[in-house]
Amino acid sequence: MADRVTLHILDGDSARRAQLARLAFAAGHHAEIYASAEELLTHAPSTGLVLAHDEPVGEGIPRLIAAMMHAGHWLPVIAISEAPETSAVVRAIKAGALDYLAMPSQIAPLNEAVAGAGREADTYRAQRARAAEARQRIARLSSREREVLDRLAEGCSNKAxxxxxDISPRTVEIHRMKMMGKLGARHAAEAVRLRIEATGLEELAA
Known part of the structure; x- marks a missing residue:
């Protein structure tokens, strides 16, 4: 039997929620059920794994993970749907889901996915937790302070x-000082690191 895990089952359909909960219990896990992402985020569980129905297909999982990140909260996510489409799987994995399953009806596939997600979760959890914290800090910035941070991350000097x-270098210094204070950054490199953790290296390289 797989190690016992709390599965947070997210599905807007009550019959599917019940089916997945029964399967989770049969597999030796504990199950908590939620009808919406809002309900899940309200409870904000700190341990376990989210088993979420991708609805609308290709959009539900990216929206869920984005909402979790915005709330500064992350748990490993396994996506499910009745008939996974390649494009939906790609979008979910790119968004941060650890696996994407056809609606499981047997214990073995569920436990295999849970075990695999568990092996990857520690690395992802640390990475996502840092990103969530960085995004929360950056959300405190004014639009002008964010513009200064964006350009600082691109390597621009105060004059540039x-x-x-189209403002004075002195005004840039003031915005930069306020930005650093809100971020809790001791120096420019730390502010840039927060920007990278919040948005990803790929965006800076785009």
Whole structure:
């Protein structure tokens, strides 16, 4: 039997929720059920794994993970749907889901997915937790402070930022000082690191 895990089952359909909960209990796990992402985030569980129905297909999982990140909360996510489409699987995995299953009806596939997600979860949890914390800090910034941070992350000097934003270098310094204070950053490199953790290296390289 697989190690006992709390599965947070997220599905808007009550019959599917019940079916998945019965399967989870039969597999030796504990199950908590939620009808919506809002309900899940309200309870904000700190342990376990989310088993979420991808609804609308291709959009539900990215929306869920984005909402979790915005709330500063992350748990490993396994996506499910009746007939997984390749495009939906790709979108879910890119968003951060650890696996994507056809609606499980047997214990073995469920336990295999849970075990696999568990092996990856520690690495993902640390990475996602850092990203969630960074996004929360950056959300405190004003629009102008965010513009200064974005250009700082691109390697711009204060003078270059001033030219791009059509403001004085002194004004850039003031925005930069306020930005650093809100981020809790001791120096520019730490602010840039938070920006990278919040948005990803791929966005900066785009």
């Amino acid at each position: 930022i001033a030219r791009e934003l």
